[in-house]
Amino acid sequence: MPVVGVLTAGGDCPGLNAAIRAVVVRVVAERDGRVVGILNGWEGLMEGTVRPLGRDDVRGILARGGTILGTSRKDPYLHGEGLASVLPTLEAEGIDRLVVIGGDGSLRTAARLADEGVSVVGIPKTIDNDIAGTDYSFGFDTAIQVVSDAIDRLTTTAEAHHRIIVLEVMGRTTGWIAVYGGIAGGAEAILVPEEPYDLADLAGRLRRRHEAGHTYSIVVVAEGVPDPSGAETLAGVDAYGFARLGGVATVIGPALERLTGYETRVTILGHLQRGGTPTAFDRVLATRMGLAAAEACLAGASGVMVGVRGSTLTTTDLWEGCAEPRLVPADLLAQARWFFA
Numbered sequence: 065m066p067v068v069g070v071l072t073a074g075g076d077c078p079g080l081n082a083a084i085r086a087v088v089v090r091v092v093a094e095r096d097g098r099v100v101g102i103l104n105g106w107e108g109l110m111e112g113t114v115r116p117l118g119r120d121d122v123r124g125i126l127a128r129g130g131t132i133l134g135t136s137r138k139d140p141y142l143h144g145e146g147l148a149s150v151l152p153t154l155e156a157e158g159i160d161r162l163v164v165i166g167g168d169g170s171l172r173t174a175a176r177l178a179d180e181g182v183s184v185v186g187i188p189k190t191i192d193n194d195i196a197g198t199d200y201s202f203g204f205d206t207a208i209q210v211v212s213d214a215i216d217r218l219t220t221t222a223e224a225h226h227r228i229i230v231l232e233v234m235g236r237t238t239g240w241i242a243v244y245g246g247i248a249g250g251a252e253a254i255l256v257p258e259e260p261y262d263l264a265d266l267a268g269r270l271r272r273r274h275e276a277g278h279t280y281s282i283v284v285v286a287e288g289v290p291d292p293s294g295a296e297t298l299a300g301v302d303a304y305g306f307a308r309l310g311g312v313a314t315v316i317g318p319a320l321e322r323l324t325g326y327e328t329r330v331t332i333l334g335h336l337q338r339g340g341t342p343t344a345f346d347r348v349l350a351t352r353m354g355l356a357a358a359e360a361c362l363a364g365a366s367g368v369m370v371g372v373r374g375s376t377l378t379t380t381d382l383w384e385g386c387a388e389p390r391l392v393p394a395d396l397l398a399q400a401r402w403f404f405a
């Protein structure tokens with residue numbers, strides 16, 4: 065009888081509950097299939113904190129943000145003894161296969177466990193959309209909708225006051241959120257880690273735009289962009305010792321004000337991008353990936369992650385799927401540039 069453990073690890077994102085629901089619906093449809101929900105990511109597997117998940121436990125959660133299982137960035141290899149720290153729970157609960165819903169870090173941990181003999185299937189999730197093994201991860205669509213809405217709002221106040229507004233968005237080392245959100249919101253400039261920028265040149269372009277009568281501008285900045293001196297801007301470290309990015313807009317905003325002479329304000333969108341109800345697209349993607357991962361795991365697959373290429377569901381070797389962050393391609397950046405100041 066298949067006993068599937070499911071966990072959500074790393075930063076949360078909209079769509080996690082939709083994916084959990086799909087895993088449960090598919091597994092319990094199997095003869096004697098059972099799902100064990102593991103609480104707070106890998107931490108629950110290390111500490112034995114679990115709860116059974118049946119069909120009734122996942123009713124009404126499709127549209128809810130966050131994760132009913134909780135999450136954390138605790139990692140069995142970094143904060144424990146690796147395989148030895150998760151085996152007792154796997155054995156005690158009779159879990160014979162795992163579905164790991166995580167970003168690149170959690171998927172790498174899943175790959176290590178698979179190499180050590182644990183049966184694991186991964187599901188990519190992150191608002192950053194930077195996982196190599198999939199064209200889209202759920203959470204991303206919701207995040208860019210939030211960014212697009214924010215730009216709509218910032219535009220009217222920027223226009224009223226004839227200001228520049230610098231909007232910082234998440235994305236870690238990639239600019240997917242900045243580029244998609246910026247295109248959707250009609251930003252005058254988008255700065256991403258994938259491409260160097262010249263602040264004096266940007267200031268010149270904004271000045272010419274303002275002199276031509278468009279006396280406001282929205283500049284979207286990805287959190288992973290280096291400051292003008294080339295340094296990464298860190299907001300500290302989290303409870304597990306991981307570096308937190310954030311705050312580069314507070315350097316870029318005042319610098320642009322000095323260079324242009326236009327009053328400038330800074331907005332850091334932060335966790336608004338991660339909270340709340342998933343868009344329809346993210347609900348469907350999470351549901352499809354959850355079903356596909358459950359199928360793969362019931363069929364005995366291990367060491368793989370599900371993903372999507374175009375609109376087709378795929379499975380990819382876990383190591384390959386989370387090898388390098390997937391960067392924004394040059395052709396997409398070139399398209400975004402047509403609309404810059």
Ligand code: F6P
Binds near residue numbers: 167192235236302308
């Ligand atoms: O990876 C998702 C993400 O939201 C990044 O875009 C961001 O840098 C990070 O997580 C924020 O993490 P935390 O919730 O620990 O502040």
